Amino acid sequence: MDPNNDTMEPLSEPDASDPILTITGPTAVGKTAVSLEAAERLNAEIVSVDSRQVYEELTIGTAKPSPSEQRRAPHHFIGERSLHEPFSAGAYAKAANDRIRAVLERGRRPLVVGGATLYLHALQYGLADIPDVDDEVRDELNQRLESEGPDALYGELQQVDPRQAAETDPTKTQKVIRALEVYHGTGKPLSYYYENQPEPPFDYVTVVLNRDREKLYDRINQRVDRMLDAGLLDEVRDVMDIDGVQLDEPPLSTIGYREPIQHLKGDIDYDEMVRLVKRNTRRYAKRQLTWFRRYDEYHWRAAPETRAEDLIEVLENALDSTHSAAEGSAR
Numbered sequence: 001m002d003p004n005n006d007t008m009e010p011l012s013e014p015d016a017s018d019p020i021l022t023i024t025g026p027t028a029v030g031k032t033a034v035s036l037e038a039a040e041r042l043n044a045e046i047v048s049v050d051s052r053q054v055y056e057e058l059t060i061g062t063a064k065p066s067p068s069e070q071r072r073a074p075h076h077f078i079g080e081r082s083l084h085e086p087f088s089a090g091a092y093a094k095a096a097n098d099r100i101r102a103v104l105e106r107g108r109r110p111l112v113v114g115g116a117t118l119y120l121h122a123l124q125y126g127l128a129d130i131p132d133v134d135d136e137v138r139d140e141l142n143q144r145l146e147s148e149g150p151d152a153l154y155g156e157l158q159q160v161d162p163r164q165a166a167e168t169d170p171t172k173t174q175k176v177i178r179a180l181e182v183y184h185g186t187g188k189p190l191s192y193y194y195e196n197q198p199e200p201p202f203d204y205v206t207v208v209l210n211r212d213r214e215k216l217y218d219r220i221n222q223r224v225d226r227m228l229d230a231g232l233l234d235e236v237r238d239v240m241d242i243d244g245v246q247l248d249e250p251p252l253s254t255i256g257y258r259e260p261i262q263h264l265k266g267d268i269d270y271d272e273m274v275r276l277v278k279r280n281t282r283r284y285a286k287r288q289l290t291w292f293r294r295y296d297e298y299h300w301r302a303a304p305e306t307r308a309e310d311l312i313e314v315l316e317n318a319l320d321s322t323h324s325a326a327e328g329s330a331r
Contacts (some may be wrong), residue, residue, distance in 0.1 A: 011042070011316065014109045019322055020100065020202055022112040022313040024049075024120060024292065026285035028055065028219045030303045032065055034209070034241055035113040037308035039073035042111060042315075045103045048077040050115030050125060052251045054092075057083050057239050058234045060254040073111075076103075083252070090129070093122035094120035097201055114205065117291040126200045130194040133185030141177045141184070153180060161189035203251050205318035207311055208292045209303040220281045227256070236260040255280045281294065 021042070021219065025330045039046050048054070052062040056079040064078060076099045081087055096112075103110040121127075145153060150173045157179050158165040164179045182190040211219070236257060239245060245252065247261055256277055263273035292298055299314050 011109075011312075011319065013107065014104055016101070016104055016202070016324065018109075018203075018252065019205040019315070019318040021110055021311065022049075022120070022124070022204050022206040022317075023209065023296075023311060024113075024115050024206060026216060026288040027281060028063075028116055028223045028285070029115075029209045029211055029216060030219075031113055031115065031209060032063075032069065034303075034306060034308060034311065035111060036065075036069060036072045038311050039111050041308050041312060042109045044109040044111035045074040045076065045106075046074060047099055047103070047110050047112045049092075049096070049112055049116050049119050050077070051087070051089075051092075051116040051119055052254065053078050053114075054081050054087055055079070055083050055251060056081065057242065058235075058251065058257070060227050060230050060235045062229070063261075072322050083239070083242065086250075089116075089118045089122040090127045092119050093127065093200075096123050100202060115288055117288055124200060124204045124206070126197050128190075128197040130182055130190070130193045131186050133181050137185045138177065138181050141180055145173060145177065152174065153177065155185075156180060161190040161191050164189060164194075203322070205315055206295070206298045207306075207314055208298050208300045209305045209306060210300060211290065216285060217282050221278050221284060224256075224278050224281065230273065232256075233260055233264065237264060240264065255284055 008137070012132055021038070021044075022095065023038065025031055035046060038044065050062065052058050053064045054077045055062075058064070058077070065075060077092070077096070100110045112120075112123065115306065141153065150170065153173070153176050154165065154168075154170040157168065157176055161179055168175050168179060177188045180189070182193070210216075239252065239257070240247065240261065247253070251257065252261065258274045259268070259276045262268045263270060268276070294314050301310060
């Protein structure tokens with residue numbers, strides 16, 4: 001691709017074996033604008049990977065793409081569910097795989113966009129399918145923690161699930177209890193479920209957009225101000241009036257909703273609410289970046305300079321590698 005020429009050779013028809021371009025990065029880094037440009041160039045449909053934009057009642061506080069932005073490319077998992085319908089990372093991954101298949105069947109490319117770290121991991125790498133365990137099992141283990149101490153529980157974990165014990169910090173007692181809970185509740189060690197989780201059906205090539213920290217933090221602060229000017233408190237008031245909505249559980253216990261709810265309930269004043277939303281969002285962005293650094297295969301790019309053609313070039317290189325490997329295997 002000629003970097004001085006905006007005219008791009010069209011990619012080959014999409015195939016289920018092709019890696020899927022993913023655009024991620026911390027909140028407020030600028031994923032939406034560049035992803036729309038890339039979607040138009042690729043004739044792609046955007047598969048959102050956001051744990052809160054999926055809810056129809058949450059718009060301002062989630063920085064949901066505007067109606068005009070959504071018209072530029074088909075979007076999936078934007079405003080599709082009600083707050084009465086919880087949506088776990090595992091459920092998201094299963095639904096997203098179905099959508100990706102449907103997009104490919106229409107002859108279009110899926111473009112995964114978003115920064116929900118656990119949802120993205122579930123989609124790209126899968127999650128262990130661990131059966132539900134009766135609450136009584138955990139209650140009994142917590143009682144044993146009080147009476148026997150953490151060393152005894154960790155010693156038991158070493159006996160019943162040595163592989164998981166080797167990966168678990170003995171001082172993280174709740175992780176020790178979780179591993180023992182699975183063992184006692186299902187009859188199989190936690191490591192069994194991790195080792196036997198199904199392989200995800202698609203491959204991905206992922207670009208992490210990033211910015212200078214101070215500039216990113218400034219964008220976060222400005223975004224919070226824009227949300228408040230756009231009526232975030234009115235949105236939160238409406239949500240609080242919905243019958244049966246759990247204010248202390250996800251997604252309303254998350255940043256940008258938790259603090260306004262505290263303010264509207266009279267627990268904190270307006271200025272403190274603004275300060276907390278900005279601070280907590282900055283901290284969340286930092287945690288996102290730490291999470292993304294776990295993946296050596298991710299491609300990092302500077303958000304201000306990165307354009308759609310740069311992202312597509314990453315996809316083209318991944319496609320070339322995939323096709324070359326397939327040709328080599330066929331020989």
